Amino acid sequence: MNIKRQYNLPNVRLELEGFNPNATDSGGNARPLMAIVTNVECHFNNGEHFLSGGRDFLEGLVQGVSAYVQGVLSGIDHPNSTGGALVKLVAGSGADRHLLSAQTPAGETVEVELNTLELFDLVDAIDQLCTDNRTLPDIDLNLNPVSRRYRVADVPQHQRAMPMVTGLGTLAIAAALLFLIPVPQVEEPQDLRGDPTVQREEDDESPDLDDPSAMATISAAELETLLTEAELITDPTEINFIQRYLFREISNAWEDRSGITQDLAFRISATIDGSIIAYRAIENTPETADDRTPLPDLKFAPTQMAIANREAITDFKVVFTRNGVLQMNPWQGYRGRPEFTNVIDDPDRLAALQDQLQTTLEAAWDEESNTFGNDLIFRVAVTETGEIGDYEAQNNAGFQLERSTPLPELLNLRAAGIGRSFGTVIPSEPLAQFRVLFKSGGIVEITPL
Amino acid sequence: MSQSASLSPDYRLPPRPKPLILDTLPDVPNLETCSPRMQQRLDLLLLALEALELGGSEYMLSTAQDLELQSLIDNRVTLWRLRCTNPWRRSYTRNTLNIPQAKALVIIISYRARQLTMLIRQLLGAHQDIQAKGLPVDQHFRLSEYLDRFRTHFRSRMNPRRAKVAQYLEAEDHLNQLAIALLTQLLFCTGAAGGQRLWVSLFDGEV
Numbered sequence: 001m002n003i004k005r006q007y008n009l010p011n012v013r014l015e016l017e018g019f020n021p022n023a024t025d026s027g028g029n030a031r032p033l034m035a036i037v038t039n040v041e042c043h044f045n046n047g048e049h050f051l052s053g054g055r056d057f058l059e060g061l062v063q064g065v066s067a068y069v070q071g072v073l074s075g076i077d078h079p080n081s082t083g084g085a086l087v088k089l090v091a092g093s094g095a096d097r098h099l100l101s102a103q104t105p106a107g108e109t110v111e112v113e114l115n116t117l118e119l120f121d122l123v124d125a126i127d128q129l130c131t132d133n134r135t136l137p138d139i140d141l142n143l144n145p146v147s148r149r150y151r152v153a154d155v156p157q158h159q160r161a162m163p164m165v166t167g168l169g170t171l172a173i174a175a176a177l178l179f180l181i182p183v184p185q186v187e188e189p190q191d192l193r194g195d196p197t198v199q200r201e202e203d204d205e206s207p208d209l210d211d212p213s214a215m216a217t218i219s220a221a222e223l224e225t226l227l228t229e230a231e232l233i234t235d236p237t238e239i240n241f242i243q244r245y246l247f248r249e250i251s252n253a254w255e256d257r258s259g260i261t262q263d264l265a266f267r268i269s270a271t272i273d274g275s276i277i278a279y280r281a282i283e284n285t286p287e288t289a290d291d292r293t294p295l296p297d298l299k300f301a302p303t304q305m306a307i308a309n310r311e312a313i314t315d316f317k318v319v320f321t322r323n324g325v326l327q328m329n330p331w332q333g334y335r336g337r338p339e340f341t342n343v344i345d346d347p348d349r350l351a352a353l354q355d356q357l358q359t360t361l362e363a364a365w366d367e368e369s370n371t372f373g374n375d376l377i378f379r380v381a382v383t384e385t386g387e388i389g390d391y392e393a394q395n396n397a398g399f400q401l402e403r404s405t406p407l408p409e410l411l412n413l414r415a416a417g418i419g420r421s422f423g424t425v426i427p428s429e430p431l432a433q434f435r436v437l438f439k440s441g442g443i444v445e446i447t448p449l
Numbered sequence: 450m451s452q453s454a455s456l457s458p459d460y461r462l463p464p465r466p467k468p469l470i471l472d473t474l475p476d477v478p479n480l481e482t483c484s485p486r487m488q489q490r491l492d493l494l495l496l497a498l499e500a501l502e503l504g505g506s507e508y509m510l511s512t513a514q515d516l517e518l519q520s521l522i523d524n525r526v527t528l529w530r531l532r533c534t535n536p537w538r539r540s541y542t543r544n545t546l547n548i549p550q551a552k553a554l555v556i557i558i559s560y561r562a563r564q565l566t567m568l569i570r571q572l573l574g575a576h577q578d579i580q581a582k583g584l585p586v587d588q589h590f591r592l593s594e595y596l597d598r599f600r601t602h603f604r605s606r607m608n609p610r611r612a613k614v615a616q617y618l619e620a621e622d623h624l625n626q627l628a629i630a631l632l633t634q635l636l637f638c639t640g641a642a643g644g645q646r647l648w649v650s651l652f653d654g655e656v
Contacts, residue, residue, distance in 0.1 A: 010570075073637050073646060074653035095626075096577055096633070115577055117570060120636050127642035141642055143649040145477065151654030 060086030364406030389416025
C-alpha cells in the first residue's frame with residue numbers, strides 16, 4: 001500500500017511517496033509508518049522548476065541544505081562535501097540569494113535560485129520530515145558544528161596587511177624625501193656660550209623655557225599694561241649701567257647720521273637686560289620718524305615671560321640730534337649717585353691688572369693717533385682675567401674721540417657677564433676700576449680709581 | 450459583597466534543579482563554557498528581538514517562566530547579567546556563560562522568534578522587495594521602525610570604543626545590514642528544529 005506524505009510551507013512543497021514493507025503494523029489507529037521512499041518531489045512556488053529523485057536525492061537534499069543553512073546562521077561556510085554531488089547550495093548574487101543545484105536522475109543539473117524566505121521554507125520542510133518519526137525514522141537531522149579550521153578571520157588577510165603596507169610605504173616615501181634635504185649646518189649662537197654657572201642660575205629663576213606660551217610675544221594691549229604697571233628701576237647704579245649699554249648699542253647701530261634734518265626725540269622703555277621694549281616719539285617728533293633711527297631694529301618684542309616675571313623697566317629720553325650726536329638721559333633723572341658693583345679692591349690684584357691693562361692698551365694705542373692736543377680720559381673696568389668689561393668717557397674729548405681709541409674693539413662685555421643672554425647689563429663678574437688717559441704719540445697713563 | 454479571588458496559585462512547584470527542556474539541545478563535547486563570540490551572538494539576537502516587539506525583555510522573562518527556566522533566569526537582573534557577557538556591551542562584565550545558561554538563552558530566542566514568525570517573514574519579505582526595487586529601507590513603515598529601534602538599542606548599549614562597534618556606529622547602512630542579518634537568523638530559529646540549528650551553529654568554528 002502506497003503512503004503519501006506532504007510537507008506544505010508557504011513557498012515550498014515537499015512530497016514523498018513510499019510504503020511500509022512490514023504492513024502488519026499499519027492496521028492500527030496511528031499514522032502508517034513510511035519506511036521506504038520511492039519518489040521525492042520538491043516544488044517551489046515561484047518557478048516552473050521542481051526537483052525530484054529517489055532516496056539518494058532526499059539524503060543529499062537533507063544534508064546539503066542543512067549544512068548550508070548552518071553556514072547562513074553562523075556565518076561560517078560549511079563544507080558541502082557530505083551532501084554529495086547530488087544537491088549543492090551556494091550563495092547567490094546578493095545577501096539574500098541562494099543558488100540550489102541538483103542533479104536529476106537523467107544526469108541534468110537543475111538550478112533554482114531561492115531567496116531567504118524560500119530557503120527557510122525548504123529547510124523547515126526538511127526539519128519537519130526529519131523530526132517526523134512516522135516518516136523515514138532512519139533519516140535524522142545530523143547537525144554538527146564545523147571546526148575552528150573553517151573559521152575565517154573577521155578581517156580578511158589583505159585588509160589586515162593594509163595598515164602595515166601603507167605604514168612601510170609612507171616610511172619609505174618619507175625616507176626618500178628626507179634623503180634629498182641637505183643636512184642643516186648647526187650654527188651655535190655665540191651668546192649662549194656664556195659662563196655655565198651664570199647660565200644655570202638664570203635658568204632656575206626663569207619659567208620653563210620649553211613652554212611655548214611663555215615665549216610667545218604679547219599683544220599691544222598687554223604691552224600697554226606691562227608698561228603702566230611695571231615697577232620702575234630706581235637704583236641709580238642699574239640705570240647708569242643700562243644707559244651706558246643702550247647708548248653704546250644705539251650709537252653703534254646708528255649709521256646714517258646725515259639723514260636727519262631735525263632733532264628726533266624719543267622716550268624709550270628698557271628692561272634690566274638692556275632690551276628696548278617700547279619707544280614713542282616725543283617733543284614734536286613725527287610718529288614715523290623712527291624709521292630714520294636704529295630704534296625699530298633694536299626694539300625687542302617682550303614675551304609672556306616678561307609679564308610673568310613682572311620685569312621692571314626704566315625710561316630714557318633719547319635724542320638723535322641733526323648734527324649726528326646721540327644724547328641719552330634717564331627720564332626721571334638719577335636719584336642718587338651711581339656706583340660700581342662688585343669692585344676688585346685687593347691691592348696686589350689691582351697692581352697686576354693695571355700692568356696687564358697698560359701692556360694691552362699701549363700695544364693697541366697707535367703712535368700715529370692724534371688727539372688734537374687733548375687728553376682723552378676714560379674710566380675703564382677690567383675683569384680678573386684682564387678683559388675690559390666696561391668703560392666710560394670722562395671728558396668731552398674722550399666722548400668725541402672714543403672711536404679712535406682701542407677701547408671699543410677691546411670691550412668684552414661677555415667676560416664681565418653683561419648682556420641679554422645673562423639677563424642683565426649689571427656686570428656679574430667683579431671688576432677693577434681704572435682711570436685711563438690716552439695722549440698723542442701713543443702714550444697711555446693708567447691710575448687706579 | 451464578593452471577595453475577590455486570588456488568581457495566583459497557593460503554591461508553586463519548586464523549580465527543578467535542571468530544567469528538562471535544556472535536553473532538547475544536544476551537548477557539544479569538550480566544552481564547558483561559551484566563547485565571547487557566542488555570547489555576543491546571543492545578546493545581539495536578543496537585541497533584535499527587543500527591536501521587534503515593544504517590551505521585548507518582559508516577554509523574555511515571562512517566556513523563561515513559562516518554560517520553567519527560573520532556576521537559570523529568575524529575574525530581569527539575572528537576564529541582564531547574562532546579556533552583559535557580550536564583549537561589545539558598555540557594561541561588559543568579562544563573565545562567561547556556562548552551557549545551561551547559553552541553552553536557556555537559545556531556547557528563549559527560538560521560542561520568542563516562533564511567536565513572531567509572521568512579523569519576521571513580513572519584514573524580510575518587505576526587505577527583499579525594497580532591495581529588488583532599489584528603494585531606501587524607510588519606504589516600509591514596519592521595517593524602518595524595526596531598524597530604527599535596533600540602531601537606537603545598539604547605540605545606547607554597545608561600547609563605541611570597540612573597533613568593531615565603532616565601525617557599525619560610523620555607518621547607518623552597516624548597522625542596518627547587521628539588523629537584517631540578525632532578522633534572518635531569527636527566521637531560521639522559527640523552524641521545527643530552529644532551536645537546535647541555532648544552538649549547533651553557535652559552536653561553528655569553536656570546536
